[in-house]
């Protein structure tokens with residue numbers, strides 16, 4: 131059985147497929163390709179992507195789209211009897227806001243929180259907030275139901291583990307002593323109960339940061355109290371969902387030494403988290419083409435090319451040498467890539483699936499190319 135067939139069999143029973151991996155390795159492309167192939171095989175699929183390249187977004191019908199699923203025109207998928215492909219671009223800020231809206235009842239409070247400077251800052255830049263938003267949205271889409279398969283793309287994180295740690299991190303932040311103190315849930319303190327000494331310190335701090343900012347902060351801590359419970363609850367739900375057997379993780383990597391190191395580490399952590407791992411997608415692999423033809427043959431073939439016929443025999447020999455030099459370099463790169471994939475296999479074990487996707491001549495930006503790439507990932 132081919133690796134692609136093996137991965138396809140493993141993913142067949144999954145309701146959610148999550149594509150994870152280091153930045154820039156092809157997570158979004160792989161997620162879209164899995165979506166395309168699964169829809170072509172008759173499923174009703176939602177691909178939830180994060181910040182795809184503009185041309186990929188356009189070709190999936192995602193241009194100008196924010197946060198709502200939109201159907202990819204069926205004719206793009208080709209053939210008859212295909213399922214449906216829907217795609218949406220996750221808006222991290224919106225996903226964060228939705229948690230607040232869900233868990234704060236009073237519309238006036240909702241408005242005050244969403245307009246609060248501190249909230250805006252935190253929701254945009256808290257470590258892991260983007261990852262948190264992605265999984266929180268996933269939990270919501272899953273709860274609403276209606277999809278045969280949801281494919282989740284994940285954000286480009288410096289440390290791919292942020293994605294798994296995010297729910298816990300947000301829950302920890304919510305339960306941190308600082309937040310408890312501000313909201314008066316600690317040991318009897320709170321902004322309102324500041325002693326004289328602390329009030330003096332606050333006045334001094336206000337001189338530097340501006341009194342308005344401090345007020346925003348205090349208001350935020352008090353108003354946000356109600357929503358905090360929502361974040362905590364959602365974090366538990368999301369952590370549970372990631373470990374559910376209906377969810378399968380695909381680890382996308384590239385045959386680059388640093389990326390392979392990260393993939394090995396990430397694989398080990400996935401195992402520690404008790405997450406259902408389905409296989410590796412080794413993307414942009416440069417293949418070896420075998421021994422080159424003799425140089426006289428290369429020169430003879432070059433001489434037949436239109437545009438090169440005016441070259442002197444000496445110039446043709448030079449061109450042939452340069453070409454063979456490049457060929458040799460490509461072979462070396464192919465060898466290096468094969469060695470890296472072998473190293474990955476040695477570290478992570480040979481019971482896993484390692485599909486290999488070649489380095490395409492061009493970026494993968496339309497459904498035809500995605501479908502071609504999907505052939506390497508899930509088979510024809």
Ligand SMILES: Nc1ncnc2c1ncn2[C@@H]1O[C@H](COP(=O)(O)OP(=O)(O)OP(=O)(O)O)[C@@H](O)[C@H]1O
Nearest residue numbers: 153154155156157158159286414488489490493494
């Ligand atoms: N096999 C391939 N051959 C050639 N180009 C590829 C291949 N796979 C992906 N690409 C291109 O590489 C670029 C990065 O891919 P992609 O956006 O999927 O990576 P990513 O892991 O989602 O990145 P980020 O971490 O920034 O979200 C894109 O322009 C994509 O078209």
Ligand SMILES: [Mg+2]
Nearest residue numbers: 157158180181
């Ligand atoms: Mg991406």
